[in-house]
Amino acid sequence: xxxxxxxxxxxxxxxxxxxxxxxxxxxxxxxxxxxxxxxxxxxxxxxxxxxxxxxxxxxxxxxxxxxxxxxxxxxxxxxxxxxxxxxxxxxxxxxxxxxxxxxxxxxxxxxxxxxxxxxxxxxxxxxxxxxxxxxxxxxxxxxxxxxxxxxxxxxxxxxxxxxxxxxxxxxxxxxxxxxxxxxxxxxxxxxxxxxxxxxxxxxxxxxxxx
Amino acid sequence: xxxxxxxxxxxxxxxxxxxxxxxxxxxxxxxxxxxxxxxxxxxxxxxxxxxxxxxxxxxxxxxxxxxxxxxxxxxxxxxxxxxxxxxxxxxxxxxxxxxxxxxxxxxxxxxxxxxxxxxxxxxxxxxxxxxxxxxxxxxxxxxxxxxxxxxxxxxxxxxxxxxxxxxxxxxxxxxxxxxxxxxxxxxxxxxxxxxxxxxxxxxxxxxxxx
Numbered sequence: 001x002x003x004x005x006x007x008x009x010x011x012x013x014x015x016x017x018x019x020x021x022x023x024x025x026x027x028x029x030x031x032x033x034x035x036x037x038x039x040x041x042x043x044x045x046x047x048x049x050x051x052x053x054x055x056x057x058x059x060x061x062x063x064x065x066x067x068x069x070x071x072x073x074x075x076x077x078x079x080x081x082x083x084x085x086x087x088x089x090x091x092x093x094x095x096x097x098x099x100x101x102x103x104x105x106x107x108x109x110x111x112x113x114x115x116x117x118x119x120x121x122x123x124x125x126x127x128x129x130x131x132x133x134x135x136x137x138x139x140x141x142x143x144x145x146x147x148x149x150x151x152x153x154x155x156x157x158x159x160x161x162x163x164x165x166x167x168x169x170x171x172x173x174x175x176x177x178x179x180x181x182x183x184x185x186x187x188x189x190x191x192x193x194x195x196x197x198x199x200x201x202x203x204x205x206x207x208x209x210x
Numbered sequence: 211x212x213x214x215x216x217x218x219x220x221x222x223x224x225x226x227x228x229x230x231x232x233x234x235x236x237x238x239x240x241x242x243x244x245x246x247x248x249x250x251x252x253x254x255x256x257x258x259x260x261x262x263x264x265x266x267x268x269x270x271x272x273x274x275x276x277x278x279x280x281x282x283x284x285x286x287x288x289x290x291x292x293x294x295x296x297x298x299x300x301x302x303x304x305x306x307x308x309x310x311x312x313x314x315x316x317x318x319x320x321x322x323x324x325x326x327x328x329x330x331x332x333x334x335x336x337x338x339x340x341x342x343x344x345x346x347x348x349x350x351x352x353x354x355x356x357x358x359x360x361x362x363x364x365x366x367x368x369x370x371x372x373x374x375x376x377x378x379x380x381x382x383x384x385x386x387x388x389x390x391x392x393x394x395x396x397x398x399x400x401x402x403x404x405x406x407x408x409x410x411x412x413x414x415x416x417x418x419x420x
Binding site for chain 1: 211212213214215216217220221223224225226227228229230231232233234235236237238239240241242259260261262263264265266267268269270271272274296298301304305308309310311312313314315321329331342344349350352354355356357359361363365366367368369370371372373374376377379380381382384385389390391393394396397398399400401402403404405406407408409410411412415416419
């Protein structure tokens, strides 16, 4: 049975129902652990699924943060230190990754059994367990007026990953790296490739290249 | 062999290699077909993977568009008409969906074998083949200074989907709906659920709820 849910219905939903429903609607999401340090050197690790590709040249990605009205350690640390890491999540530590979303007083690294790892070029902590690790530097902050969320755009300063997951044309095989995706607020999934298609042109149907 | 790729390396990459590489780094992405109409009534359909959840109350999602320097029909139609649709992609029409990214003179609906569908409340065309269809209204436009991309934020006006994919708590079972995810610029994947976890708290490990 196909149903049409109108915005007036959505406004009437119970808060918990609405949060689950709307968070599901963008489809499967990028999900990663964001590592930061405050100015006193205390580490923080938090799971985010509002991550977006912003550009390849310069190499940029964005993370959307909820309003800055309650303590948001990750956002504060990024604004203070300009450094953060984005660490892909694998199935082997997905429960620990989810656990970082609890309200911790101590560092989530210690609390959730994830080990910080440092590169010589970079102050923010990586997640040792992550197969793909990205070091980021803050370049732009954009306030969204309608709901006071904050889009943080960072430049990609370094990428630490196995050589074997990078194809000859630069494509990164996320399945080979064990990267997971998420849906809604709390559900994690592995993936299975349907097809990689060639560059689309009007004069022919897409061909599968791998 | 773990390798570290620095920003100076990324700048030296061949353009095609860099585009593939950086587009892979955000992890698996939300991917959907965005349907619009211009003021003359001509339909347009385009595939986007820079889609982000912006908020649940009000219900908002965002799409990042490349710079407005060459014709961007979807962006122009949204700015002109304020209406667009977001249609989840299933494995059964993933090649047609990819084909919308070619440069078409005619409407991508006709060119790619996807049928427009209209709701009585909404001017923009949905994709008949899509299991989950979302009607959106433009509410905010945000320019990103560093690379002149444009974040379009829309409010969710209506959602058309099978009742059976919505759980009692509002969670939408995207796997049951057949929604796919993508990686890089051209690779599509089905998913397989690892676990849905309960709300994370510091005093206990996450429990699997389904």
